[in-house]
Amino acid sequence: MKYTLRQLEVFLAAAFHENLTRAAESLAMSQSAASSALRDLEGQFNIQLFDRVGKRLQLNELGKSIRPKAEALLEQARGLEAAMGGHREIGHLRVGATMSVGNYLAVGIMARYMLEQSGARVELEVANTSTIIRKLANFELDLGLIEGETRHPDLKMLHWRDDELVVFCAPDHELAGKPWLTDEDLLQAEWIVREQGSGTRQNFEWALHGLLPQLNIKLELQHTEAIKRAVEAGLGVGCLSAITLDDAFRRGSLVPLPVPHRDFQRGLYFVRHRNKFLSAGMQRWLELCQEEVQ
Structure with a gap:
């Protein structure tokens, strides 16, 4: 050789x-x-x-x-070395997660992973979908958990769980209490939404197709909590993942606004490079994620 x-x-x-x-x-x-x-x-x-x-x-x-062939070969060599040493080495794991997933789901999975695997270390990077995709394609991350979809030719997607976006406002907003919103209501509202490049923004635009050029986008913010605080302050109407809004709805600081004629359903996905060797650590992380759904 x-x-x-x-x-x-x-x-x-x-x-x-x-x-x-x-x-x-x-x-x-x-x-x-x-x-x-x-x-x-x-x-x-x-x-x-x-x-x-x-x-x-x-x-x-x-x-x-x-590059991808060399990455795969080295990953397999490390796996072989661990096997010959008589154990399956879990080791270091670099995970990227989009905002909603990273802040509300991935931290708990990371805690379980590290408690289960003595000495294991996880780097969790929380960013928008476009950033996670770029870093996976460049082998800077081992796995991604994303909200949006990608057609990047070097990446492989696997459905993880279902999710949905929810339109919401402050309890004293003029739209609060309406049984449902019409397209006219959506066009008259002032919107506070995620930035371009985020999976949430991608799904929001898909759901409101046909209305986008006329929507009144008042603010674009990078962080879920910032959007929730702005909506609570009465600055407008928001649209975020249901998993980010449960606590606020229970407290009554925010209220949902039904939009039954628009499709806000979406999926959350695992993503990895097609040539990335699936290590024992990556496999166990995926298993823990699936257990969260069951």
Whole structure:
């Protein structure tokens, strides 16, 4: 075999950091050793994997095509090493979750995972759908839990659970107490909604198709809690996932507004890179997520 796993580690670290010095530091290597490993890897096959732009290393087309195969191979090698050591290593896990899922569902799953697996460590990144998709495609995350859908060719989606969006307002709002809202009500309302790029915004726009150009979008906010506080203050009407509104509805600080003629149903999804090896840790995380639904 002409290459070593260490050479692949250097290649992947350089692809991630786009800088050889930072790649070496991440692998606890000297810069010269990392440079030599990458040079040997390219030299053995008479190829170039990066375009050098000053101190920046940018993957070329060949490097991009090899990267997912190298990622999968290293993941399998780590799994083999754990198996030969006589145990299944759960290890480190990098999970990305969209706002509603991350703040209301994923933290509890993370707590169960870490309590169950002694010494396990989880990095949970909460961001909007477009950010999670970008980081999964770039192998910066192992798994994603998202609200919106994606057609990214490198990613694989799996349905997790059903969800729905709910239109809501403050209890003293003029629309509160109506048995249902008409399209005219929706057009006259002032809306406080999630930003473009979020799964919630994507589903909101699908549900209100045909009305979008005429909707009065008063505020676009990145955080669910900020939207709830703004609506409680009487600034407008909101639309968020039902899982984020249960407590507010029980307290009476917010009230739901039925819109039966519009479809606010949606799904929540697992997402991972198609070439990402499904490690024992990833598998157990998925199992815990499924147990939450049952």
